[in-house]
Amino acid sequence: METLEFQAEARQLLQLMVHSIYSNKDIFLRELISNASDALDKLRLAVLVDGLEADTSDLHIDIEADTEARTLTVRDNGIGMTRDEVVELIGTIAKSGTAELLRKLRESDAESRELIGQFGVGFYSTFMVADRVTLVTRKAGTEHGIRWESGGEGTYTIDDDADAAVGTAVTVHLRPADEEDALFDYVADGKIREIVKKYSDFISFPIRMGDAVLNSMKALWARPRSEVSEEEYKEFYRHISHDWSDPLEIINMKAEGTFEYEALLFLPTRAPHDLFQRDAPHGLQLYVKRVFIMDNSRELMPDYLRFVKGVVDAADLSLNISREILQQDRHIQMIRRRLVKKVLATVTDMMSSDAQKYRTFWQEFGRVVKEGLLAADDNQKAILDISSFASTAAGSDAESGEEQMTTLAGYISRMKEGQEEIYYLTGESRAQVENSPHMEAFRAQGYEVLLLTDPVDEIWVDAVADYDGKKLQSIARGAVDLGEDTDEDKPAEGEYADLLTYLKGALEEQVKDVRLSHRLTTSAACLVSDADDMTPALERMYRAMGQEGPRVKRILELNPNHPLVTGLRAAHEQKADDPALPETAELLYGTALLAEGGDLEDPARFAKLLADRLARTV
Ligand SMILES: Nc1ncnc2c1ncn2[C@@H]1O[C@H](COP(=O)(O)OP(=O)(O)OP(=O)(O)O)[C@@H](O)[C@H]1O
Numbered sequence: 152m153e154t155l156e157f158q159a160e161a162r163q164l165l166q167l168m169v170h171s172i173y174s175n176k177d178i179f180l181r182e183l184i185s186n187a188s189d190a191l192d193k194l195r196l197a198v199l200v201d202g203l204e205a206d207t208s209d210l211h212i213d214i215e216a217d218t219e220a221r222t223l224t225v226r227d228n229g230i231g232m233t234r235d236e237v238v239e240l241i242g243t244i245a246k247s248g249t250a251e252l253l254r255k256l257r258e259s260d261a262e263s264r265e266l267i268g269q270f271g272v273g274f275y276s277t278f279m280v281a282d283r284v285t286l287v288t289r290k291a292g293t294e295h296g297i298r299w300e301s302g303g304e305g306t307y308t309i310d311d312d313a314d315a316a317v318g319t320a321v322t323v324h325l326r327p328a329d330e331e332d333a334l335f336d337y338v339a340d341g342k343i344r345e346i347v348k349k350y351s352d353f354i355s356f357p358i359r360m361g362d363a364v365l366n367s368m369k370a371l372w373a374r375p376r377s378e379v380s381e382e383e384y385k386e387f388y389r390h391i392s393h394d395w396s397d398p399l400e401i402i403n404m405k406a407e408g409t410f411e412y413e414a415l416l417f418l419p420t421r422a423p424h425d426l427f428q429r430d431a432p433h434g435l436q437l438y439v440k441r442v443f444i445m446d447n448s449r450e451l452m453p454d455y456l457r458f459v460k461g462v463v464d465a466a467d468l469s470l471n472i473s474r475e476i477l478q479q480d481r482h483i484q485m486i487r488r489r490l491v492k493k494v495l496a497t498v499t500d501m502m503s504s505d506a507q508k509y510r511t512f513w514q515e516f517g518r519v520v521k522e523g524l525l526a527a528d529d530n531q532k533a534i535l536d537i538s539s540f541a542s543t544a545a546g547s548d549a550e551s552g553e554e555q556m557t558t559l560a561g562y563i564s565r566m567k568e569g570q571e572e573i574y575y576l577t578g579e580s581r582a583q584v585e586n587s588p589h590m591e592a593f594r595a596q597g598y599e600v601l602l603l604t605d606p607v608d609e610i611w612v613d614a615v616a617d618y619d620g621k622k623l624q625s626i627a628r629g630a631v632d633l634g635e636d637t638d639e640d641k642p643a644e645g646e647y648a649d650l651l652t653y654l655k656g657a658l659e660e661q662v663k664d665v666r667l668s669h670r671l672t673t674s675a676a677c678l679v680s681d682a683d684d685m686t687p688a689l690e691r692m693y694r695a696m697g698q699e700g701p702r703v704k705r706i707l708e709l710n711p712n713h714p715l716v717t718g719l720r721a722a723h724e725q726k727a728d729d730p731a732l733p734e735t736a737e738l739l740y741g742t743a744l745l746a747e748g749g750d751l752e753d754p755a756r757f758a759k760l761l762a763d764r765l766a767r768t769v
Contacts, residue, residue, distance in 0.1 A: 152310040158243040161275075162305055163253050168278040169303050176333055179276040180343070181350035183225040183321055185390055186274060187212045188354045190229025190319060192443040194291055197230060199470055205291045205317065212358045214347075214365070216338040221325045223337050228318035231290040234297045237309065241274060241286065241299060273393075274321075278303035280334060281323035287312055288319040350386050355441065370441050372415035372462050376403050388417045391436060391446075392460040396420050399512060402461075402497050406489065410482050414490060416461035418497070422515040426458060434460035437477075439468045450477045451487050455523035455534075456494055458516055463490070495533045502537065502558075513539055513556070517605075524611035535559055535618050541581060543590070544599040554581075557601070559618045565599055572624035575601035577608050577688060583748040588674035589627045595672045596633055600626055609689045627747070629682035631670050643667060643711040650720045651709075653727065657736040658707060668708030675713040676743040678705045687749055707740060715739065734760050 157165060191210045197203040215224040232240065277284045282302060289296035289312075296315020301307035328336040335342050340360070347358055347365040357364045371379060371387045388398045398417040405413045416435075425431040432447040434457065441464065451463055467482055477483050501509045513520075523534045539556035544565060562573055574593060578584035584602045593600050603612065612623055647667055654665040662678070671677060680686050684703045685693075693700055709716045719735060726732075741757045744750075751757050 152308050154306050154308050155238065155242060156306050157301075160244050160253060161242060164244060164275055165278055165303050168275050174333055176276075176279045177335070177346050178350065179280050179323070180223075180225070180337070180346045181386075181390075182273050182276045183323075184212060184347070184351045184354060184358060186321075187225055187227035187229060187319065188351075188356055190227050190231070191356050193230040194228075194318075195442070196444070197291065200473070203292055210356050212354070212356055214343060214358065214360045216340070216343060216360070218338045221327075221338055222322050223325060223343075224320055224322040226318065226320040228316065229291075231293075231318050232288045232297070233290045233293060234309065236290070237286070237288065237297050237299050242307065275303075277321065277323045280325055280337060282326050283324040285322040285324070286319065287315050287322075289315040289317050291317050349382070351390075352383065353387050353390070355443070370438075370464070372403070372413045372464055373441070384415075387415075388460065391462065392417065392419065392434065394419055394421070394423070394460075398460070399508060400497060400501065402493060404489070404493055406486075410485055411466035412463060412482075412486050414461060414463045414486075416459055416490065416494065418494070418512060418516075419458060419460060420511065420515070422458065422519075426519060431457070433457045436462045438462055438464040439470050439472070440464070440466055442470060444468075444470070444472065445474070448477070450474070450480075450483050452490060453487075453523060453526075455520055456491060458519060459490075459494055491530060492533075495530060495537060498537045499533070510556070513537075518607060521605065521607045521611055525607075525614050527614055531615065532618075535615065540575075541602040541604070542599055543585065543594065543602065562599060562601065563619060563621060566621075567598060570598065572622045573601065573618060574598055574624055574626050575603050575612065576626050577603045577612065577686060579688065579748060580604055587627070587747045588677035588743070589670055589679070589747070591672040591674060592631070592633055592670040593626055598633065606692060609686060609692060625680075625686070626670065627678075628680045628684070628686070631668075631679075633669060647709070647711060647720060650723050653723055653732075654707070654709075654736050654739075657733045658740055661704065661740050662707045663704040664706040666706060666708055667711050671708065671710035671713070673713075674710060674743075674746060675715040676707055676709050676739050678740075678743045678747060678749070679708055680705050707743060709739075734764075738764070 156162075191212070194203075194205060195207050195210065198205055198207050210228060213224075213226040215226065216222075217224075284301055284303070286299040287296060288299070296312040298310045298312040298315070299307060300309075323337075325337055326334060328334055337343065343360060344365055351358060352366045353369060353371045354366055355368055355370060357368060358366045371383060384401050385397050388401075389395060392398075397420060399420040400418040402416040402418070403414070404416070423431070433449045433452055435448045435451045436446045437444045437448040437451065448463070449457075452459055463486060465482060465486060468480070472480070498509065498512060501512065517538065520534060521538060524531055524538075536558070539558050540562075541554055542557045542562065544557065544562075559573065566573075576584050576587060576589055578587065581602055581604055584590075584604060590600060603609075612625065615623060617623065644667060651665050651667070655662075658665065663681070668677065670679075680703070684705070685700075687703075687705070690700065690703060711717070719732075719739070722729060722735075723732060738757070738760055741751055741760075
């Protein structure tokens with residue numbers, strides 16, 4: 152027998168269990184049954200796909216209660232675990248993001264339950280009700296069993312067990328019942344039945360106690376919606392998603408005829424913590440005629456809907472279909488198209504039927520959904536329809552402080568007379584974008600501007616040509632002509648020609664052009680990108696991803712009504728070779744860069760030039 156230590160994070164999670172931060176302790180049984188059910192699915196699959204030799208004719212879960220010894224055993228004849236797997240799967244928490252969650256958990260008590268709901272606690276939840284847990288397991292296809300035991304403190308023991316049957320048996324040694332602490336008598340027949348019925352009724356294998364089968368085993372997705380209670384849907388959602396909060400929306404689908412399938416989809420209420428992790432699993436499980444085939448089915452949903460959870464049960468696929476074949480299967484592609492349409496349509500309905508719900512959805516998943524705009528397929532319009540954005544016209548809600556958002560349709564309905572384009576500005580934060588000099592003329596003349604601050608916004612705006620015939624136009628790119636100030640400005644162009652030529656030469660390294668601006672009212676200068684050039688934010692993103700590209704030069708625009716610019720022109724006229732001029736040009740450029748939140752190439756030099764100038768004025 153060997154005594155081993157739990158990994159540090161596992162120890163912390165166990166601590167939380169032992170000191171019971173959950174009020175609902177009943178769920179430990181659900182977790183054990185859920186694991187057993189997964190193990191049965193895995194065995195069936197190993198036989199089907201990998202040709203493992205094992206008997207799958209009587210897959211089941213047994214619950215045994217010993218009232219005298221006060222133990223409860225959940226036994227399955229599923230895949231089982233090897234010694235290494237027990238150490239790896241039970242002794243450690245491999246899930247990404249767990250360390251981070253645990254840290255947050257320690258920091259905030261109030262939010263604890265919310266937070267911990269983001270990752271299932273699984274097997275460890277047994278320590279809410281037990282002072283000792285024994286796990287005896289034997290992997291299908293191996294000769295020897297393993298016996299694992301722990302009191303939930305820092306260590307566990309592990310030993311060989313020659314008698315173990317294929318599968319896994321988990322025995323919890325119950326602590327004394329304490330109903331005040333919601334620690335019920337879990338060896339009582341009635342309590343066990345109640346929990347199974349409530350949480351695990353839909354499990355597709357028989358859950359037996361003695362001769363009785365406790366669950367109905369009815370596939371939830373195959374039942375008409377009117378016959379399934381909200382509670383049942385919620386439990387099923389928890390089973391497949393490991394998310395403890397309720398789903399935001401439940402979607403049923405059924406298709407008959409040439410391609411038969413049933414689907415039960417869920418939109419979660421909250422984004423999982425690994426939403427943006429590269430290899431985070433997708434949320435759909437594939438079944439074929441009620442038999443679990445695989446989870447994480449990326450073929451059934453595009454990446455931008457990877458957060459959708461649920462089950463798709465297809466009738467016309469082979470049971471031992473592989474992922475490779477799935478990718479090319481016509482049925483799957485057709486099903487996927489329908490699922491996407493349905494999800495988008497559901498969100499569209501939500502916008503009119505329950506605005507608050509839609510807001511929650513968009514706040515949690517908008518950033519992901521917008522990734523769908525990058526592929527210019529026929530869903531682009533539908534995605535734009537359900538997208539909403541911060542805007543200069545929509546401030547924050549005075550009461551809730553919640554940021555108001557607008558749809559593109561809403562924006563268009565408010566467009567000014569003669570306005571042809573949808574104006575937007577991208578950047579890293581709302582404050583930065585709102586206060587950017589580019590905004591000045593637009594604000595002064597009452598044009599609404601969309602404030603796009605998600606990283607993905609930098610990219611999709613280039614993939615979307617227009618919405619409803621209205622082009623999307625960045626106010627920091629290309630020339631701007633708001634059409635109202637051109638006449639007065641015309642004479643200025645000539646007066647400034649010399650200065651502009653001079654500055655173009657002096658700032659040759661930094662910018663590709665210098666011109667007068669139509670967008671500034673108060674700032675002296677700003678930088679804009681050429682219509683087809685990459686924006687600096689996008690450049691930064693590529694650099695962050697390790698792709699070093701050439702630096703794209705931008706255009707410096709000057710405000711001809713600003714005293715700094717008029718002064719500079721006068722100085723240049725008087726003494727074109729004044730050595731202070733190039734420095735002023737550099738300062739002007741640097742200030743424009745800072746004002747939009749950009750990074751100076753040589754901040755120390757900028758600071759020195761500025762300090763020298765200031766020194767002369769004090
Ligand atoms: N009865 C079982 N048979 C075979 N393997 C099991 C069994 N119970 C647990 N395991 C293995 O141990 C792993 C960890 O289980 P645990 O319940 O802690 O987490 P989980 O089921 O992966 O996810 P969650 O924490 O969300 O429930 C499982 O993923 C599974 O590989």
